[in-house]
Amino acid sequence: MERLGVLTGGGDAPGLNAVIRAVTRCALRRGWEVIGFLDGYAGLIENRSVVLSSNYTSGLLHRGGTILGSNNRDNPFHFPVQTDKGIDYRDMSGQAVANLQKNGIDCLIAIGGDGSLAIAYELAQRGARVIGVPKTIDNDLLATDQTFGFDTAVTTATEALDKLHTTAESHHRVMILELMGRDAGWIALVSGIAGGADVILIPEIPWRLDSVIAKIKERQHEGKHFSIIVVAEGVKDPEGNYVIRQQIPTAHTKIRLGGIGPVLAGLIENATGIECRALVLGHLQRGGSPSAFDRVLATRYGVMAAELAMSGQHGLMVCLKGQDIEAVPLNLAVRGTRSVPPEGQLVKTARALGISLGD
Ligand code: F6P
Secondary structure (H helix, E strand, C coil), X not given: CCEEEEEECCCCCCCHHHHHHHHHHHHHHCCCEXXXXXXXXXXXXXXXXXXXXXXXXXXXXXXXXXXXXCCCCCECCEEEXXXXXXXEEECCHHHHHHHHHHCCCCEEEEEECHHHHHHHXXXXXXXXXXXXXXXXXXXXXXXXXXXXXXXXHHXXXXXXXXXXXXXXXXXXXXXXXXXXXXXXXXXXXXXXXXXXXXXXXXXXXXXXXXXXXXXXXXXXXXXCCCEEEEEECXXXXXXXXXXXXXXXXXXXXXXXXXXXXXXXXXXXXXXXXCCEEEEECHHHHHCCCCCHHHHHXXXXXXXXXXXXXXXXXXXXXXXXXXXXXXXXXXHHHCCCECCCCCCCHHHHHHHHCXXXXXX
């Protein structure tokens, strides 16, 4: 029987289940079988999988996370293997490709961000037939206009900003919201505009403390005794260093960022005497039910990926170009990441509103 494989790799994002559902529905209607590998590439290497039936994948549209499990640590090219002497890291990519053959998989649909899709590309170089689906709340993938998960993360961040506004105003405070996104400022910029931030700091635009303080003082002179600052986790401290939450040396992305918000709060409070509080929104941005936009985008990606795979195509990533779902060679997606253009329209829109970018 003809068979598709599916796995979800990297950090989870709202909409993963909608892709799994769409791939499965589309394939079953054409008489294909679908196998889901569990916990990302770990399940492929260890041959842990489930058969995705119509019942197994129903009721999934509104569910966040992934029914298949995921992880952003395991790398098939440097995979932890338990030995008598402890954990040894080995290249298990051959086993991953062999397990695809063993399971009779005609094409693997790998749903992931830059790390997971880079792995998918490397597996394709070793003979695996793969189609990539672009996922990440960070929206930082090359070769697509948008990843699914981003819209939901922005909605969550915007709701947080709405709530921070009222308490900031009551206490005449500076409230700082730190948002995810690694080296890309998409979540911070878009939700900062949507949530009416006064200052938005993103990794793509170098910032100065005096410039941020000038904006807070300008607002005070206008009689506005509170300010809202959005800062992306990838913004560096005044010495030019990342603020790092955790190191994972064996993972594809080895550092986890987090903590620039509280650092900034300390700096502003020391310099101005104004009370500051920082909130690191963290993994709330990855959780919960996907927005309607993400459900539809994820579904369109899943259908296109399944159709391409069933027509014998591979080595591609599905993508959004304008209003249309298209496909591009997978290698175009894994050559780097997509940053916010500092001279782009979104930044110009923010500046036109009087939002400070801290420069
Ligand atoms: O790539 C998605 C993301 O949520 C980033 O925005 C964030 O830096 C990272 O993953 C967090 O990773 P972890 O779940 O390992 O803490």
